[in-house]
Amino acid sequence: MKLYDFKVAPNPQRVNMFLAEKGVQIPTVEINTRERAQFSDSFKAVNPASQVPVLELDDGTCIAETMAICRYLEELHPEPVLFGSEAKEKALIEMWSRRAEFMGYLAAADMLRNSSPAFEDRGLPGVPGGVPQIAELVERGRNAMGRFFAHFDERLGAVRFVAGDSFSVADITTFVTIRFAARVEVEPPAACANLARWFGEVEARPSAAAV
Numbered sequence: 001m002k003l004y005d006f007k008v009a010p011n012p013q014r015v016n017m018f019l020a021e022k023g024v025q026i027p028t029v030e031i032n033t034r035e036r037a038q039f040s041d042s043f044k045a046v047n048p049a050s051q052v053p054v055l056e057l058d059d060g061t062c063i064a065e066t067m068a069i070c071r072y073l074e075e076l077h078p079e080p081v082l083f084g085s086e087a088k089e090k091a092l093i094e095m096w097s098r099r100a101e102f103m104g105y106l107a108a109a110d111m112l113r114n115s116s117p118a119f120e121d122r123g124l125p126g127v128p129g130g131v132p133q134i135a136e137l138v139e140r141g142r143n144a145m146g147r148f149f150a151h152f153d154e155r156l157g158a159v160r161f162v163a164g165d166s167f168s169v170a171d172i173t174t175f176v177t178i179r180f181a182a183r184v185e186v187e188p189p190a191a192c193a194n195l196a197r198w199f200g201e202v203e204a205r206p207s208a209a210a211v
Contacts, residue, residue, distance in 0.1 A: 001026055001057055002026060002028065002055075002056050003015065003027070003028045003029070003054070003055055003069075004028070004029050004043070004047070004052050004053055004054040004055075005028040005029065005030055005031065005053055006030060006031050006052050006053075007030070007210075010105070010109075010176050010179070010180040011051075011053060012052050012053040013176050013179075014172055014173060015055075015066055015069050016210035017175070017176065017207045017208070018070045018082065018172055018207075019073065019210070020206065020210045021082060021172075022073065022079075024073065024077050026055075031043055031052050033052065036128065038050040038051060038052060039128045046062050047062060047064045049064060049126045051064065051125055051126045053069060054069075055072065067097070067169075070082070080167075081166075081168075082167070082168050083169055084168065089163070092163045092164055093163040093164075093168045093169060093170050095163075096155070096162045096163045096174075097162075100148075100152070100162070100170060100173040100177055101173055101177075103147065103151060104144075104148035104174070104177040105173065105180065107142075107144035107145050107148065107181075108180045108181040108186070109141075109180070110137045111138050111142065111184040112183060112184050113125070113133070114134050114135065114141075115133070115135075115138045116184075119133065142186060145181055145186045146189075148177075149189060149192050149195060152195055153188070153191075153193070153194045153195040155194075156195055156197070160198075161198070167205075171198075171202055172207075175202045175211065176211055178195075179211050
């Protein structure tokens with residue numbers, strides 16, 4: 001088994017933080033997306049979508065998509081439980097993880113891809129060129145991040161972790177999203193005290209070093 005990785009990219013960071021929580025190590029192959037290595041013929045044979053991370057199993061099966069990889073690893077290494085252990089907990093973790101991804105992560109990605117010179121002709125992931133940046137998506141992303149911060153701050157005023165009393169994959173997605181947003185100079189407002197309390201607690205976990 002090996003993981004096709006790029007440690008500075010946020011989706012691989014989610015998998016690496018998940019692995020660190022599990023105490024599991026997997027050999028990695030670094031795919032430098034800044035140098036467009038994801039578009040090489042050799043990597044496209046692994047993942048035609050030209051995106052990292054990808055988990056390649058010993059039988060040659062390749063699993064792409066961050067949450068698919070994490071779910072597979074959860075089945076192999078069930079402790080500590082990060083996807084929930086009973087029906088309600090599993091549903092809440094799924095719900096909050098998806099909210100973090102759709103409300104925050106995708107907004108931060110829109111901002112980066114439509115503002116950074118590195119993505120000047122790559123406004124969409126997995127496309128080698130010919131997709132121009134759209135300036136309006138940067139402002140839309142900024143507004144979306146504001147709503148994300150407010151929504152999660154309210155939630156964390158009622159619970160210790162994003163999905164409830166226990167740390168889960170929903171916290172990983174939320175934590176990486178906030179770190180990702182900081183790369184485009186968007187950070188939670190000072191008024192989001194609940195979010196700040198939670199962020200400090202998660203940042204103190206050893207697994208946060210993977211982000």
